[in-house]
Amino acid sequence: MKKYFTHTTMGRTAVVTGASSGIGEAFARRLAKEGFNCFLVARRKHVLVKLSEELEREHGIRATILAADLSTDAGVRHVEKIIAADDSIDVLVNAAGFGTRGFFADVEPDKIQRMVYLHTMAPARLTRAVLRRMRSNRRGYIINVSSIGAFLTTSHYVTYSATKAFINMMTMGLRDELAGTGVKIQALCPGLTRTGFMYTEEFSDFNYGDIPAFAWMTPEEVVEESLAALMKDKIIFIPGRGNRIFVGILKAPLIGSAVGGILSFLGRGRNSY
Numbered sequence: 001m002k003k004y005f006t007h008t009t010m011g012r013t014a015v016v017t018g019a020s021s022g023i024g025e026a027f028a029r030r031l032a033k034e035g036f037n038c039f040l041v042a043r044r045k046h047v048l049v050k051l052s053e054e055l056e057r058e059h060g061i062r063a064t065i066l067a068a069d070l071s072t073d074a075g076v077r078h079v080e081k082i083i084a085a086d087d088s089i090d091v092l093v094n095a096a097g098f099g100t101r102g103f104f105a106d107v108e109p110d111k112i113q114r115m116v117y118l119h120t121m122a123p124a125r126l127t128r129a130v131l132r133r134m135r136s137n138r139r140g141y142i143i144n145v146s147s148i149g150a151f152l153t154t155s156h157y158v159t160y161s162a163t164k165a166f167i168n169m170m171t172m173g174l175r176d177e178l179a180g181t182g183v184k185i186q187a188l189c190p191g192l193t194r195t196g197f198m199y200t201e202e203f204s205d206f207n208y209g210d211i212p213a214f215a216w217m218t219p220e221e222v223v224e225e226s227l228a229a230l231m232k233d234k235i236i237f238i239p240g241r242g243n244r245i246f247v248g249i250l251k252a253p254l255i256g257s258a259v260g261g262i263l264s265f266l267g268r269g270r271n272s273y
Helices: 022-031 045-059 073-084 109-137 158-177 219-231 241-251 257-270
Strands: 011-015 037-042 063-067 089-094 140-145 184-189
Touching: 011 022, 011 109, 022 037, 022 045, 022 089, 022 140, 022 219, 037 045, 037 073, 045 063, 045 089, 063 073, 073 109, 073 241, 109 140, 109 158, 109 184, 140 158, 158 184, 184 219
Parallel strands: 011 037, 011 089, 037 063, 089 140, 140 184
Antiparallel strands: none
16 A cells, blocks of 8 residues: 555544545545544534444544534534644545535525535634644645536536635645645545535436546545645646546637537526526
8 A cells, every 4th residue: 555644643633524425435544544543524423433433443543523514603613623622633634515506596595505614614714723733743734625616617506616616726825825834735626526426316317327437536546646646745636637638628728718618508508597
């Protein structure tokens, strides 16, 4: 197994939000392999219990769990208070998130509010909570899970793309503030990943069979590429060559505008209001 962290990880802690499934779970498993104790945060306590027991049994680390809803102020404050007081934290992975699909005016206001809070306020406040001690220790690693959706937006994904763009901009700004402190930070921007993220009622009419197999990545592939890129100080990182080519095309002056226009047209569908 390739080891990414060269310093001793014994007795050190990795905090992972959204740890109950998908990319968050994959990060928890990979960091436990590196020897970090894990502080696992998600809403589903029974899933966290099972995961923590498995990590402790297989890797001999200590896995602590906290069931908290990070789309609420109370949930964020609870986690914030705990991690701000913990001097053993070397890694923070902000992976908690969810998606919506539908015209902006048709999405429930509460769901919009929860997404904005979960994707923006939660990573901002949790990152701030660990930074003071990381800077004092002259070491730390922060990964904010964003999306290639941060580079484009279209009908049906208005709030999602906007919140992911926030994550990218926050991370880029923090890169400059953290220069010379020993703290590394990354905005991870995956594309289509085989998780339960899109297997919800809102995506029930989404035809996964229309997307070729090569366009998908596994959570484990995303995590491996992310950690390798983090060690090379790649701030905004897109895992998967195909995803990087796609975003590169979107950024191209002429062809990018054309592709963006096509995506915008395809995303309009039937106007529902």
